Amino acid sequence: MKLFFTLTLTLFIFSGLYAQNGIVRGRVYNAQTNASIEGAKVQLIEQAKGAITTVDGTFELSGLKPGVYSFKAVSIGYKELFINEITVTNARAVDLDFAMEELISNQKEVVVKASPFVRKSESPNSLKTLNATEIERLPGANRDVSRVIAALPGVASRATFRNDIIIRGGSPGENKFYLDGIEVPNINHFATQGSSGGPVGLLNVNFIREVDFYSGAFPANRANGLSSVLAFKQKDGNKDGLITNFSLGSSDAGFTFDGPLGKKADFIFSARKSYLQFLFMALKLPILPSYNDSQFKVNYKVNEKNKVTIIGLGALDNFSLNTDVNKSLTDSNDIEYNNFIINNLPIQKQWNYTMGVNWIHFSKHSYQNIVASRNMLNNSAYRYKDLIETPANLLQDYRSFEAENKFRFEHTYTKNGWKVNAGFAYEYARYFSSTYNKITIQGSPVTIDFKSNLFLSKMAAFGQVSKALFNDKLNASLGLRTDFSNYSKSMMNPLDQLSPSLALSYRITDQIALNASVARYHQLPSYTILGYRNPQGTLINQQNEVKYIQADHFVIGSEFLTKMNSRFTLEGFYKKYNRYPFSIKDSLCLANVGSDFGVIGNEEVKSISQGRSYGMEFLFQQKLFKGYYAVLAYTFVNSEFQDKNGKYVPTAWDSKHIISLTGGKRFKNGWELGMRWLFSGGSPYTPYDVETSTMIQNWNINGQGILDYSLLNTQRESSFHQLNVRVDKKWYLEKFTLNFYLDIQNAYGYKAKLAPIMLVETDSNGTPIVDPANPGHYKAKFIENSNGLVQPTLGIIVEFANKKKSSVSK
Structure with missing residues (x-):
């Protein structure tokens, strides 16, 4: 000290x-x-x-x-x-x-x-761009890209510890991610298979140069998503000499190297290891997550006409249980909650990687991209009754992997205000699953036991034409895309998945513009859906002719730019969903799930659900001006899907009102102060079916309450708000830069009330008590569930350099 x-x-x-x-x-x-x-x-x-x-x-x-x-x-x-x-x-x-x-x-x-704000002809609205400085400084984000995105309009925040990206009322599984033009399936640790969320960000913030966030008007070459596309662009390596960066935060430590590789190439490389499990152990939490990740980029400039970029990204995650958590605890509610978590969460191991190459060739009025990549996810989980690992007590044993090999070609031509982009893509994928799971379906115990191997080809073709008209007053862009697959006859016809788009932007003055877009998008259901087999070994969802999910977007908005590096935008949006997977087991649309650990979609479904999401967004964004910066984002959203009776009911992502106010000041001598205040309406939830849940045979299998989907999302959690604060101090020395920061999430400790947790009464030995008034059932009880932990992070970032002297005199 x-x-x-x-x-x-x-x-x-x-x-x-x-x-x-x-x-x-x-x-x-x-x-x-x-x-x-x-x-x-x-x-x-x-x-x-x-x-x-x-x-x-x-x-x-x-x-x-x-x-x-x-x-x-x-x-x-x-x-x-x-x-x-x-x-x-x-x-x-x-x-x-x-x-x-x-x-x-x-x-x-x-x-x-x-303008200092990025505008693109093919995406005149619903596009926000963040640079590296904006990503690093956001209070409460703790240098996590997924949390930074939550400060933008249209993005919902929930009172949980997860990084689920919820865009304009859509589920977390509707987002697509690209890193230097190469698709990355997930950007979070402990990924929910069949969705895209997770509790901890995977990408190294030190690598990110900027990110383009599309909540609508996606380019035709970046589709196959329904709610958003996030395109990350990484920095190049240092060309002078080796740079070493070391960072230490509340949950992990990592280092980054970047430097030259000869005269024409450079690299960046990072590795990170968490010690989150020790922090959770000290805080007396029932789970012990740990993660490791690595990331690299090699940039090779062959000549002025050719450039090659190679990237890699990998993660190793382990999720275990703290079985000693209740030692020295005296609070009965804490003990009951811990026992509930320990007895219901599986022990999980997961690893994934993405590797890819992007070759760009420049011609006189055009350039070509050739992109090849491979990504893989391996996921396993198991759970035993009462944590006693014997064959008779096995409740869940799940092993799965997804592997994709991808190729994409693009040709982009520009001349005299015309921009034409066209290309095609091919993917070859393999999915494997070994599933053993004891569950209840409609109140009866069922054992699911199957193995599945699936080999799949996916194809796409796309084109987009953009033109500046009337002396650059009007910009118009017309796109067309089709996706198809050999999974089934219903997916093989490219005409069934045509995705047209039209975007218009009219500049009234240099400061005022009107924007509009209309588009249709398609997304292939998750591999967990495509590869599910019934007890007879049949790909039942193939037999059910499951289809690509469809979403139609309608967006209109305006933009006003000031002369002080700021802008105001106002947008209205309407999304219409069709052919969404509908769970036969639970009689609900899968658009309502995806915000928890585990696997989504490993069941029989039919492509019959319809939904809609509509609302408006307001944004005021002040870029750094005289030391100040600010972002005010307000979103109103109404998100609904049909229930089993065809009636529209709120989805789990229907937060209604979302407000995010971020501001900060850069002072002299390297000091910076930033604050973010967040408000979000409560999320809907489904109450328990107490009668079915407390049946002895059901509780012995599930160990938790069974939801009553006849009352789908009829209850709502409380609204929540919190204040995040960040203070930075930087020292810019000759050979190294030092950054100390204090980042406090939920500074005033507001406790958000979440859906209650259902348990059963137990005796002093932990044995469930049978309800004397209802034979064959245990006696139910409920405990409060809230989240309001003050999370301070004290971090340090040190960057060492071996810099050559400037070749230009001062």
Whole structure:
């Protein structure tokens, strides 16, 4: 402790004595052809300082004081391009490339003003872009990308510890993720198979350069999702020398290396190990999760016409039970809750990886992408009655893996305001499942026992045409996509899965725009659904002619840009769902599930459910301006699906009102303060069927209450709100950068009331008590279920550098 305070005091005293050695350099080039742009001006917005690019399009700015800056590139014949909030340090040079879009012929001799907010012709609305600085600083997110997304409009937050991404009333399984153009099935640890959520983020924030978040108007080449597409772009490795980054947080420790690989290549690599299980043990929690992950990227610039990117991402997760949790506990409610968790959650092991390569070839007016990748998920779980591991006590034994091999080709052509993107994709997948599970169906005990092997081919073709009209006043984009599979005859016809889209944006003035989009999307049901077999070994869902899920999106909105790096947006949306899987066992639509551990969809279904989600969003976003930044997001959403009687009822994602207010201030000498206040309406839930649950044979198998789906989502949890606070202090020294931060989630400790937990009365030995008034049944009891833990995180990030000196004099 004495050493810590001595180091901190030394850093405070000497942190201001170092020179201004920050360097920003990079290249300005044509986004369509990769040709270097000579004579472009790169300007530092906060200072009257800039640089002119050389014949090879390169530039360098040196002698910069460490801090956060924004930049813009200007060149005759090209659209202005902003890059916002780039962190500059003494320890490493910042590589900043500007990919500029060429103007149409009648605008060649002018400079067209651009906005600091990203806009794309194919996605004029429902697109939000976050940079690395915005991701790292969000209070309460603790450097977790999934939690950062929750601060944007249209995204719901729930009073749980999970990272489920719930977009505009859709389920967590309706999202797609891309990393440098390569699809990644999941971005969370402890993934829910058949969905996309999990409690801990998998992606390394240090790798992320920016993320494009589409809640509608998806590009045709990024479809096969129903609610959102998240496209992550990673940083390149340092070209000067090896950079080492070490981070220590509340739940894990990790390191990152990045640097050059010869003259034409660079890399980044990270590894992380959690110690969350020790924290949970100290907090007397009944579960002991642990995780490890690794991530890398290699960037190889063959020449000006060819670039190759290779990525890798992997995770190893273990979920065990703290069977000694009740030792030294005296609170009977805590003991009962812990016993409930221990007796009902399985022990789980899971690992997954994604590896892929993206080759880009540039031509005169076009470029081509060739993308190949492989990803795999291995999942296993088992559970024994009373934790006694004998064959007679086995309740669940599940083993499964999913493996996908993917190929995608894209050709993008741009000239005179036209942009055409077209391509095709092919996937070969294998799914295996070995399932043993004792459950109850409609009040009767049933044993599910089957093995399944499934080999599947999936194909897609897509095209999109965009055009700027009327002197760039109107932008129009028309897309078409089809997905089909050899799973069944009902999926093999490409005409049955046609996905057309139309997006329009009309710029009334330089500051005001009206936007609209309409589109249809299709998504293949999860492998757990496709590979499920009945007791006779039949792929029953294939026999039931399960179909691609369909969603129609209608969005209209407006945008107002100010002259102070801020904007206001207002959007209304309507989503219509069709052919959603309907559970035969539980008589409910699977759109209502996916927010818990385990497996979703491993059962018989039919593609008969319909649903709808509609509402509006408001956003005020202030980019960093004179040291301040802010985001105010409000969402109203009404999410409904038909129940077994065809009546529309609220889904589990129907939060109604969601408010997120984030703001912060950057002070001198490396200090920064940020706060986020969040409010969300309560989520609907289904009450228990007490009579069926307490039947002795049912309780002995399930160990928990059985939900009464005739009362689907008729109850609602309480609304919740919380305040998150983050304080950062950074020291920018000559050879390294040091960042201490304190991140507090739920600072004032608000306790949200969740759905109650049903138990049965037990005697002093823990044996269930039979209800004398209802023979054949145990005696039921309920305990409160709430979440309101104050979660402080004290973290440290250290970055060491081996930086070459600048080649340009100051």
